Amino acid sequence: MTTDAQTTQPRSIIAGDDGGTPDVAAATTAAQEAFATYRATTPTERGAFLDAVADAIEADRDAIAAAAVAESHLPEARIAGEVGRTTGQLRMFAAVVRQGDHLGVRIDPAMPERTPLPRADIRQRQVPLGPVAVFGASNFPLAFSTAGGDTASALAAGCPVVVKGHPAHPVTGYLVARAVSRAVADAGLPAGVFSFLLAGDSGTSEIDLGQSLVQDPRITAVGFTGSRGAGLALARSAAEREVPIPVYAEMSSINPVVILPGALTSDPAALAEAYVGSLTLGSGQFCTNPGLLFLPTGEGGDAFLRAAAEAVAASTGTRMLTSGIADAYAEGTARQQSAADVEVLATGSPGDGDDAPAPQLAAAAGTDSPVVTDEVFGAAGVVVRYSSTDDLLRHLAGMEGQLTATLHLDEDAEADLDAARALLPALESRVGRILVGGWPTGVEVGHAMVHGGPYPATSDSRSTSVGSLAIERFQRPVAYQDLPSALLPEAIRDDNPWGLTRRVDGELER
Amino acid sequence: MTTDAQTTQPRSIIAGDDGGTPDVAAATTAAQEAFATYRATTPTERGAFLDAVADAIEADRDAIAAAAVAESHLPEARIAGEVGRTTGQLRMFAAVVRQGDHLGVRIDPAMPERTPLPRADIRQRQVPLGPVAVFGASNFPLAFSTAGGDTASALAAGCPVVVKGHPAHPVTGYLVARAVSRAVADAGLPAGVFSFLLAGDSGTSEIDLGQSLVQDPRITAVGFTGSRGAGLALARSAAEREVPIPVYAEMSSINPVVILPGALTSDPAALAEAYVGSLTLGSGQFCTNPGLLFLPTGEGGDAFLRAAAEAVAASTGTRMLTSGIADAYAEGTARQQSAADVEVLATGSPGDGDDAPAPQLAAAAGTDSPVVTDEVFGAAGVVVRYSSTDDLLRHLAGMEGQLTATLHLDEDAEADLDAARALLPALESRVGRILVGGWPTGVEVGHAMVHGGPYPATSDSRSTSVGSLAIERFQRPVAYQDLPSALLPEAIRDDNPWGLTRRVDGELER
Numbered sequence A, B: 001m002t003t004d005a006q007t008t009q010p011r012s013i014i015a016g017d018d019g020g021t022p023d024v025a026a027a028t029t030a031a032q033e034a035f036a037t038y039r040a041t042t043p044t045e046r047g048a049f050l051d052a053v054a055d056a057i058e059a060d061r062d063a064i065a066a067a068a069v070a071e072s073h074l075p076e077a078r079i080a081g082e083v084g085r086t087t088g089q090l091r092m093f094a095a096v097v098r099q100g101d102h103l104g105v106r107i108d109p110a111m112p113e114r115t116p117l118p119r120a121d122i123r124q125r126q127v128p129l130g131p132v133a134v135f136g137a138s139n140f141p142l143a144f145s146t147a148g149g150d151t152a153s154a155l156a157a158g159c160p161v162v163v164k165g166h167p168a169h170p171v172t173g174y175l176v177a178r179a180v181s182r183a184v185a186d187a188g189l190p191a192g193v194f195s196f197l198l199a200g201d202s203g204t205s206e207i208d209l210g211q212s213l214v215q216d217p218r219i220t221a222v223g224f225t226g227s228r229g230a231g232l233a234l235a236r237s238a239a240e241r242e243v244p245i246p247v248y249a250e251m252s253s254i255n256p257v258v259i260l261p262g263a264l265t266s267d268p269a270a271l272a273e274a275y276v277g278s279l280t281l282g283s284g285q286f287c288t289n290p291g292l293l294f295l296p297t298g299e300g301g302d303a304f305l306r307a308a309a310e311a312v313a314a315s316t317g318t319r320m321l322t323s324g325i326a327d328a329y330a331e332g333t334a335r336q337q338s339a340a341d342v343e344v345l346a347t348g349s350p351g352d353g354d355d356a357p358a359p360q361l362a363a364a365a366g367t368d369s370p371v372v373t374d375e376v377f378g379a380a381g382v383v384v385r386y387s388s389t390d391d392l393l394r395h396l397a398g399m400e401g402q403l404t405a406t407l408h409l410d411e412d413a414e415a416d417l418d419a420a421r422a423l424l425p426a427l428e429s430r431v432g433r434i435l436v437g438g439w440p441t442g443v444e445v446g447h448a449m450v451h452g453g454p455y456p457a458t459s460d461s462r463s464t465s466v467g468s469l470a471i472e473r474f475q476r477p478v479a480y481q482d483l484p485s486a487l488l489p490e491a492i493r494d495d496n497p498w499g500l501t502r503r504v505d506g507e508l509e510r
Helices: A024-039 A043-059 A061-072 A076-099 A149-157 A170-186 A206-215 A228-239 A268-284 A299-313 A323-338 A389-397 A414-428 A468-474 B024-039 B043-059 B061-072 B076-099 B149-157 B170-186 B206-215 B228-239 B268-284 B299-313 B323-338 B389-397 B414-428 B468-474
Strands: A106-108 A122-128 A132-135 A161-164 A194-197 A221-225 A247-250 A257-259 A292-296 A342-347 A360-364 A380-386 A402-408 A431-436 A475-481 A502-504 A507-509 B106-108 B122-128 B132-135 B161-164 B194-197 B221-225 B247-250 B257-259 B292-296 B342-347 B360-364 B380-386 B402-408 B431-436 B475-481 B502-504 B507-509
Touching: A024 A122, A024 A161, A024 A194, A024 A206, A043 A061, A043 A076, A043 A149, A043 A170, A061 A076, A061 A170, A076 A149, A076 A468, A132 A149, A132 A206, A149 A161, A149 A221, A149 A468, A161 A206, A170 A194, A206 A228, A221 A228, A221 A468, A228 A247, A228 B228, A268 A299, A268 A380, A292 A299, A299 A342, A299 A360, A299 A380, A323 A342, A323 A360, A323 A380, A380 A389, A389 A414, A402 A414, A414 A431, A468 A475, B024 B122, B024 B161, B024 B194, B024 B206, B043 B061, B043 B076, B043 B149, B043 B170, B061 B076, B061 B170, B076 B149, B076 B468, B132 B149, B132 B206, B149 B161, B149 B221, B149 B468, B161 B206, B170 B194, B206 B228, B221 B228, B221 B468, B228 B247, B268 B299, B268 B380, B292 B299, B299 B342, B299 B360, B299 B380, B323 B342, B323 B360, B323 B380, B380 B389, B389 B414, B402 B414, B414 B431, B468 B475
Parallel strands: A106 A502, A132 A161, A132 A221, A161 A194, A221 A247, A257 A292, A257 A402, A292 A380, A360 A380, A402 A431, A431 B475, A475 B431, B106 B502, B132 B161, B132 B221, B161 B194, B221 B247, B257 B292, B257 B402, B292 B380, B360 B380, B402 B431
Antiparallel strands: A106 A122, A122 A475, A342 A360, A502 A507, B106 B122, B122 B475, B342 B360, B502 B507
8 A cells, every 4th residue: 555645644554564454453463473583682683773763764754744744733843853852762772772771680699608598699680571552642743652752662672562643643653653664674573563553444443442452461561641531541441451561651740830039039021931931832732831830929929920921912822733632722721711719811812723722821829729730731821929938838738740840049049949948858759850940841861851750740650751761661670590501691691792781799890 | 555465466556656556547647747857868877777677676586586486387497587587688778778779860961062952960869759558478477577578678768668567477567566666766767667557456457457558648659468369459449549559569479380301310209309398398388389380291200290299298287377378278279179170199198286288289281270370379289291392382371470480401401401492581471580490489688589570470560579679669760950059969969979879871980
């Protein structure tokens, strides 16, 4: 089957076969069969494959970017950056795999003379879980979708991947999937290492396809980025399986920002404009959008609020990802408008079309109401005034888990530092990333990044979906006791053929 | 309240208060309040505290050991060893905490000159989850109970612990809890760092107490060792909370042993006797008891089986931990006796009393029946004959997750090595520890040990309940972006006051 990808919605591909139908069992069976071969690839082979996936996406960059711009309504420059982020992410995981620290090798050598009992030779490494189902996000049609962070980290761990293509960008997903499948074939790997399924073709609904995938006994873990409703449904479903599996769902967050008084002494208006810049960036369609801001009472805060309201009033909406998302935004902002304890301070202008709603800034008296603390996905900000650090601590104590929290402060003001010291333990217990200065809407792909956080920001706070630590989500430890050298896997052999860093008797050795 | 611990069942203690009643909310509130102080302890302070817990248990060693022997019916030598294992485990975690690698420090330094966008300074460390509920095991009244591996690793991570005392050894649990609470007080820590609850006093049932603990919103994770039924009920309950929490339940396993033909060429009878030794050790009451053995058809296997049957016939039962466990063993062995596809080969003699049932050895034609693959906790072994490696692979393919698998082979026999190479990938996907030679019933406490495995051996295969890696179960990562040095936690400060190994730009540095 050939497809004019720019104009026609493609049929799903399964395991590299362009003519397939969206058959979950076929894809997961292929993934399971490919697992034996794929998990046995060496660091060099797997690293080369991940680099080749990046190369394949780059080779199709123009077509992919054009499809992504058309389907997501995101600007060309943003999509160009996202292509680079996606391939950079794949190359980072290639480097991680080659280095091999993720294998977590531990060796406790035998102690034949120990009394009263000798100690056996015990070695540990991390092994991949098995086939992983990936549910991409609408708001990052490349970096968090078909070959995004979940796919890259699962492939890096040695797990075959079955992607449920996102209905908001089926052509983009299809083109990326075709590139990945080409890299799979070129590497001589079994096609089942990567599969891509779309709902719709044979009457399968989004929900049915998603549930079939999560319920499939061959699937061993799930990566998801999206709404709380969908994420919780998948997590519940996975917990109710005969054999429950881990679900890493990155769901919702209002990313509180705390402005401490010292941050307002020099130029509150400039700070407010920067805030509105982050709030309205990409129609506010970021998991890390600063939806809730705590502002001190008093003149500095008043000045900030005036400037923020002016900036929002002067802003114009841009097209959202889908009409469904625009509708949800309209509902969310309408809820704020009609809530007794919320006052709308400013509304921007809508952009062209039905799906480019106006940004909105509101003020609320407190954080008790779900109207204030429920995420409105888009450029809708709520400001809550506070009068003391204790006030802030009370607000934070009642708050759900979040991806990020941001503090703005004056580093030279002892009062700000004291307040920050009092807030930090509370923030650490509630969020995955704490920023001082800046805005949460940029998520660096690196080794120290955490894009995660306590429930319900994610379904599993023990991990991150961005950054190299994400590989650990798809692994588990296995110990090997007294294996003869002829049977030891390379990673834990005495001659250390892969040159791995190893923990020997508890101490790192190189 | 004073208690003659040797003769009277004590009332529960809460947060070091001997006069308390078993009030879950009081214990979890105390734990939550203690968390802020306890999580902030330095590696030196926390290490000293863990050593002091070990010292306190040693100081009360005689009373604790006497109670444990009386309550568990385990021999004095075994209990003496278990006291040492328990204190050794606490001291290992003290050393782990002082070394600090579990903090997983990662630093990606700022790149202010990077184009198109500068990179922020991002640092990561692991933080403790919060109060942990621990459900001890009956079969290790010390090492897997009140101050056992779950408690030691949670305390090491910086989490306060609330123990549900096991009804099979309430006095032992109470005495250990008293020792731990003394160490808490001596260290000047809040009493809520450690609490101990027993069902029964105020009419609370075991199940109610357990469920209340798991449902309590202040509890952030659960460590459990015990039956599949109880473990699954707790895991389900935790998944259905408003805020789900991780449950690390170590449940059941039949620990398959595969005898490859080469292992039978020299002395099959000696091998069989060693097998029966492991099978009947401690009345077979080990999570790692070798409940299922695969034996090749042919003369060597026949000789092994004759010798194993003789050894079982010559064996005598010893008192089991509780009459309930003895009853369950009787039911399990009766199920095997009456199953059409199982043949009992040998039965030992029962020991003194109702609760010292006879060991049993049976043969089964295959592994399709749950009678063969369901764990019978105790000294009941089932042998399945096989005629080829493909046979073995078919058996393993249908098998549930297990804690261990053991291969016996001749290292100089190429046929054995080939068979082992074919089996290893299947075993790695199904178990947490693979042994070559020896028996699974010893679980070394070290850095490379994995006492875990795929569901339903445990509820979470990504971890271990024995060994230093167990600390990671009770942590989550937090990233810090652009924090001024005055606000950075010690673990991630530039001057590295704790002398930690850190991952800088992805590479380990010291």
